[in-house]
Amino acid sequence: MPRALWTHLAKELRIEWRSLDAIVSMLFFSGLVVVLFSIAFDPGGAFSQQIAGGVLCVATMFASVSALNQAWAREIRHQVLDAQRMVPAPGAELFLAKVLANFLFVTIVQVLLAPVFIVFYNLHIAGQGWLLALVLPLGTWALVGNGVFFAALSIRSRNRELLLSLILFPIFIPALLAMVQATTAILTGESDPTLWIKLLLGYDIIFTTVSLLLFDVVFHAE
Amino acid sequence: MNAPASEAASSTACARLDQVSKLFGAFAALRQVSVEFEPGRCYVLLGENGAGKSTLLRILAGLLRPSFGTVRVFGTAKTGGVEPHDARERIGYMSHAPMLYDELTAQENLRYFASLYAGRACLEPADALRQVGLDPELTRTLGQYSQGMRQRTSLARVLLSVPELLLLDEPFSNMDVESARQMVELLAGFRQGNRTIVLTTHQRELAAPIADWVLTLHAGRVASLEPGRPTL
Numbered sequence: 001m002p003r004a005l006w007t008h009l010a011k012e013l014r015i016e017w018r019s020l021d022a023i024v025s026m027l028f029f030s031g032l033v034v035v036l037f038s039i040a041f042d043p044g045g046a047f048s049q050q051i052a053g054g055v056l057c058v059a060t061m062f063a064s065v066s067a068l069n070q071a072w073a074r075e076i077r078h079q080v081l082d083a084q085r086m087v088p089a090p091g092a093e094l095f096l097a098k099v100l101a102n103f104l105f106v107t108i109v110q111v112l113l114a115p116v117f118i119v120f121y122n123l124h125i126a127g128q129g130w131l132l133a134l135v136l137p138l139g140t141w142a143l144v145g146n147g148v149f150f151a152a153l154s155i156r157s158r159n160r161e162l163l164l165s166l167i168l169f170p171i172f173i174p175a176l177l178a179m180v181q182a183t184t185a186i187l188t189g190e191s192d193p194t195l196w197i198k199l200l201l202g203y204d205i206i207f208t209t210v211s212l213l214l215f216d217v218v219f220h221a222e
Numbered sequence: 223m224n225a226p227a228s229e230a231a232s233s234t235a236c237a238r239l240d241q242v243s244k245l246f247g248a249f250a251a252l253r254q255v256s257v258e259f260e261p262g263r264c265y266v267l268l269g270e271n272g273a274g275k276s277t278l279l280r281i282l283a284g285l286l287r288p289s290f291g292t293v294r295v296f297g298t299a300k301t302g303g304v305e306p307h308d309a310r311e312r313i314g315y316m317s318h319a320p321m322l323y324d325e326l327t328a329q330e331n332l333r334y335f336a337s338l339y340a341g342r343a344c345l346e347p348a349d350a351l352r353q354v355g356l357d358p359e360l361t362r363t364l365g366q367y368s369q370g371m372r373q374r375t376s377l378a379r380v381l382l383s384v385p386e387l388l389l390l391d392e393p394f395s396n397m398d399v400e401s402a403r404q405m406v407e408l409l410a411g412f413r414q415g416n417r418t419i420v421l422t423t424h425q426r427e428l429a430a431p432i433a434d435w436v437l438t439l440h441a442g443r444v445a446s447l448e449p450g451r452p453t454l
Contacts, residue, residue, distance in 0.1 A: 003337065003340060004337075004338055004340065007334060007337045007338060011323070011326070011334050014325075014326065014330070015323060015325040015326065018325050018363070019325055074323060074324075074325070077324070078319045078320045078321055078322060078323075078324070079317050079319040079320075079321050080321050080322060080323060082283075082285055082315065082317060082321055083315075083321035083322070083335065083379065085285060085310075086283065086284075086285070086310050086313065086314075086315055087310070087311070087335065087338040087339060088310060088311040088338070088339060088340070088342070089338040089339075089340065220307070222285075222286055222287065
């Protein structure tokens with residue numbers, strides 16, 4: 001791992017450990033979504049198996065956006081971003097560190113949310129449950145990778161929080177579709193999720209590569 | 223009025239702006255500014271709010287690109303001079319904001335930034351903090367510091383990489399007179415190492431002891447460039 005990447009990542013983790021801003025807000029928000037959906041729909045029987053994948057993905061998505069909106073907040077405050085732009089380390093490593101850190105935060109929220117989710121939706125996994133350990137990280141990476149990139153892109157905008165949602169959600173649709181379909185296929189066991197997993201993997205590779213290549217341009221823009 | 227720019231002086235200039243203008247939409251923050259900064263000198267930039275001082279510093283730091291004109295640091299195009307962005311590890315820039323993380327201690331902040339200067343001999347974070355008169359053992363996070371202490375920590379961050387060109391935007395703001403005097407003495411020592419300082423201030427008298435040149439901007443133009451009377 002390049003030294004600067006590790007340095008950035010350690011800083012991100014240390015700051016989150018002290019503030020718990022991202023994890024607490026995500027946990028609260030996603031917990032609320034899960035509970036509200038369980039009240040809005042009857043969480044019993046086969047129907048819950050059908051909608052559970054979608055609820056999980058949407059809860060993750062909306063919760064992540066609350067954290068992603070804050071991904072660069074500390075850099076904007078006190079003009080730390082200028083100090084970052086003055087150091088000779090590549091901006092792409094700062095980007096990757098933020099993606100890794102936010103990926104970890106969202107994963108922690110998902111792990112904490114899982115038991116609540118299983119209880120509220122009375123879930124019995126009919127398919128290959130272990131594939132969820134592939135689908136959820138791939139979907140989360142797609143969301144977080146794009147989210148951190150577009151949050152950086154909208155950093156200088158006055159309506160940056162609105163702008164992030166407006167840009168991120170349409171671009172995330174293919175990954176969201178693949179994530180929901182794969183999760184539903186695993187939970188119901190009615191279809192094969194392999195194609196959707198491959199789509200997620202391809203999406204992640206393409207968007208992460210493009211983001212890494214373009215990040216320095218975004219980072220050093222006036 | 224522009225600073226004199228002889229061919230011989232240009233080749234050794236620490237930084238040189240040639241007919242630089244900077245537009246923000248229809249507003250011209252800088253208008254055809256040509257000025258040279260010699261090594262080992264301290265330049266004090268004066269001017270009212272909106273005169274273009276901060277814009278000039280940000281252009282020298284490589285954080286802004288000029289709309290027109292050219293900027294070279296550490297020589298001319300013929301003598302290995304480069305655009306500021308390509309020499310950013312040799313330039314230190316301190317804004318009026320601290321440019322540090324509130325959630326980290328001063329030493330954690332400095333250690334973090336020092337480790338991003340790979341291949342450059344940096345000061346020890348504790349030494350940099352002592353230089354600016356702060357106790358490196360303080361365990362409070364920066365968010366709990368006073369404005370003056372943040373300002374000093376910010377200066378320590380800039381000094382970390384031992385830059386050859388030091389750009390300071392309002393370094394004395396939020397500082398008491400004694401702290402400002404200590405900072406001036408520190409900067410005098412820094413300048414004696416043949417390093418160039420360009421600083422903006424509204425408190426001319428505080429910077430006077432190290433001012434080799436006083437550059438006054440008015441409405442984005444160089445209004446005057448006068449020799450100072452440095453005593454340090």
